[in-house]
């Protein structure tokens with residue numbers, strides 16, 4: 001049983017949540033130009049990652065809000081919880097992750113803090129989707 005830290009409600013039992021599939025699957029820019037195969041791949045083809053996997057979760061019996069989670073599919077360790085629309089938190093350190101320099105994400109997993117500290121490192125100036133942090137209207 002997972003203990004999931006909702007960004008709005010705090011730590012809750014896994015049974016309060018619904019799994020929403022892989023995160024960061026971008027909607028096609030021109031859906032009418034896709035072939036049937038490309039459309040089918042967008043709809044049905046998902047990664048089957050062994051290790052860190054970005055996925056969407058809904059706190060269905062709580063605040064009913066969606067959020068993203070970075071979870072290890074082998075150990076079930078929740079590595080990060082971050083808002084919808086934010087970039088994957090470990091994408092910045094992905095290149096150096098294999099070298100053993102655990103300077104980016106090693107210390108934020110057990111504190112219960114929902115804010116990924118990596119987001120402060122401006123690493124993706126080409127990001128087309130910005131975080132809807134001001135979208136509370």
Ligand SMILES: [Zn+2]
Nearest residue numbers: 006009059063
């Ligand atoms: Zn919640």
